[in-house]
Structure formats: structure tokens, C-alpha cells
Amino acid sequence: MIGTTLLSLATIFPAQAADSRIVTLDWTVAETLLALDVVPQGVAQIDAYRDWVGTPALPPSVMDLGLRAQPNLELLASLDPAHILITPLFAALESRLSRIAPVTTLGIYASGDDPWSGMLAATRELGELVDRPEAAERLIKTTNAHLAKAKRHLPENLPPLLLVQFMDARHVRVFGDRSLYQGVLAHLGLDNAWKRPTNAYGFSLVGLEALANLDAHLVVVEPLPVGVETQLNENGLWQNLSAVREQRVSTLPPVWSFGGLPSARRFATLLVEALTRTERAADA
Known part of the structure; x- marks a missing residue:
């Protein structure tokens, strides 16, 4: 195992995070929020998130919003979120979601740009949205350092x-x-x-x-x-x-x-x- 030689997951993903009145249907947005030290109010399909994403873990305080493609709109509205974050995959829901709170769409893979560049841009945009631009830059910097260190541990x-x-x-x-x-x-x-x-x-x-x-x-x-x-x-x-x-x-x-x-x-x-x-x- 190389866990002792690479940046530890405990360092990568903060143990304590600030609560925020933000909800998201998208797991990529959810994991990035947590990496920025922000806990969303709600995320869709939390059990499936645990199966497919796993880390960073969603705290028990996060509400399950139902299916990603068919969220529980009544529950979502009851949370009184300040912002709803989606990706282009959920564009069909935007008009209904916008009746509850402002909606922002963050795209990575659906754009015509290189996905890695899109990932960096989305991270910075999310950092601005949650007023944590420094955390976004830190996430980018530590990710680059992590990948560089991982590369040095590869067999030849x-x-x-x-x-x-x-x-x-x-x-x-x-x-x-x-x-x-x-x-x-x-x-x-x-x-x-x-x-x-x-x-x-x-x-x-x-x-x-x-x-x-x-x-x-x-x-x-x-x-x-x-x-x-x-x-x-x-x-x-x-x-x-x-x-x-x-x-x-x-x-x-x-x-x-x-x-x-x-x-x-x-x-x-x-x-x-x-x-x-x-x-x-x-x-x-």
C-alpha cells in the first residue's frame, strides 16, 4: 500500500465543513462541495452516492432529495435553499427547480472543451458561488501535487x-x-x-x-x-x-x-x- 507515502485522504478531504443552504442533484457537485469544506443541505440518491462515489462521505445531516431525475420537490422546497446546483444532465428540471430557488448549471463533460480543463473551470466557478475561491485554488493545487506524487510511486x-x-x-x-x-x-x-x-x-x-x-x-x-x-x-x-x-x-x-x-x-x-x-x- 502507498497510503503512507501519498497525500492522505484525511488531508485531501477536510474532516469538518461549514453548512450551506445549497442543494444539488449531482454527485460531482456534491463531492466537490465537500472538498471545498461546504456541506450541502441536500443531495439526491444518497445511498447510490455511497455506492458509486463513496469518498468524500456525506455527513448524516444531508437530506436525501430522492431520485436524481425525479427529486422530491416538496421536500426540496421545505429546505428553503438559497441555491440549487445542477449539471446539463438535469437541464429538463431547471424550470421547476427555479420556482424554488435560483439554479446554476455547472458543466464539465457535456461541453466541447477538454474535460480536465472543464473540471478546473467548474471547481473555480463553484468556489466563487460558495464564496470559497481560495479553497478552490487549494483543491486544484493539492490535486496536482497528489497526482505528481502518485506518478513517482508507479512501477516502471x-x-x-x-x-x-x-x-x-x-x-x-x-x-x-x-x-x-x-x-x-x-x-x-x-x-x-x-x-x-x-x-x-x-x-x-x-x-x-x-x-x-x-x-x-x-x-x-x-x-x-x-x-x-x-x-x-x-x-x-x-x-x-x-x-x-x-x-x-x-x-x-x-x-x-x-x-x-x-x-x-x-x-x-x-x-x-x-x-x-x-x-x-x-x-x-
Whole structure:
């Protein structure tokens, strides 16, 4: 493990944060608010946030607003928020939400810009909105330092990586250009084996057969859908992938693939730790 040599998560994510009359339907906004030392009043689908994002953790005081696409508007209004923050994914809700409080849309992946640049711009914009511009700059600075330090702990001569997340036992999202994961790989100086076009969120949805001829170290990002692990044990296509046969597979705990700088730092930490463990096991 390299947790003692990289910037600790306790340093990255403050233990105490100031309350704010801000609510958000979006998990990327929520994790960034917490990293800026601001606790939102409410966030949508908190249980799913814990499954898919995890860190930074939402304090017990945060209200669950219901489904991200269908929030409980009565509950939201009862909180009397000063501001509602969304992303373009929830643009259809803006007219209804604006009857409750002013709405601001923060975009990262849906814009035409490089997602990493969009992430930095959104972090700064959010810092201005919550009157914490210094905290936003500090988050950017410490993220860059964290990635630089993580890079120094990587094993040498690593093969290209193939980053996947299972949708079911036969289909995966493969992350490439425009993804959060690719942004981290670029900062770590690692190669991505997936060179095919990706969508606005940086992934391609493909069948397992699309991975068959790729020579790479396979990185599986959890969570796995229910039953998939058992099905993969009986799936000949999966078992015959060269990376699986040669035990070049690393599994990472959940990292929000559409996240902001907190998710980027978490992904870098977990990836470097996993690749280091694999290298040590190969040398043993």
C-alpha cells in the first residue's frame, strides 16, 4: 500500500465543513462541495452516492432529495435553499427547480472543451458561488501535487491499461478519450489501450468480444452488477481474454467515473496501489 507515502485522504478531504443552504442533484457537485469544506443541505440518491462515489462521505445531516431525475420537490422546497446546483444532465428540471430557488448549471463533460480543463473551470466557478475561491485554488493545487506524487510511486515499464466498468456479464463501459480516468492516466504518464472513439462522457459501451485482441493490463472498476462475478467465472469469452488468462487484472473499489477532482485523486491513489500490488506479486 502507498497510503503512507501519498497525500492522505484525511488531508485531501477536510474532516469538518461549514453548512450551506445549497442543494444539488449531482454527485460531482456534491463531492466537490465537500472538498471545498461546504456541506450541502441536500443531495439526491444518497445511498447510490455511497455506492458509486463513496469518498468524500456525506455527513448524516444531508437530506436525501430522492431520485436524481425525479427529486422530491416538496421536500426540496421545505429546505428553503438559497441555491440549487445542477449539471446539463438535469437541464429538463431547471424550470421547476427555479420556482424554488435560483439554479446554476455547472458543466464539465457535456461541453466541447477538454474535460480536465472543464473540471478546473467548474471547481473555480463553484468556489466563487460558495464564496470559497481560495479553497478552490487549494483543491486544484493539492490535486496536482497528489497526482505528481502518485506518478513517482508507479512501477516502471507498465503496459497500456484497459479501464472497464461492467454493465452486465457481457457488456462493459470502456473509458478512453474525454473521460476522467483518461485525464488521470495522462497526468500519471500511463498509456490507455482503448483508442476507439468515445462519447461525450468518455466511454464506449461494447461487448466483451471488443476486448479480445487488446494486449493490456485490465483494470475493472467496481461496483459490479449483482450476479456478474459468478457469471464471469462461467463465461468462456471473459476467461479467454489474454489479460484474464495471464492474471493481468486489477480490481478497484468504486470511483465516480463522471466525477471531479476528488474522484480524480481517489482514482489515482487506488490505481497506483493496485498496480504496485500486481507488480510485487509478479516479482514474488
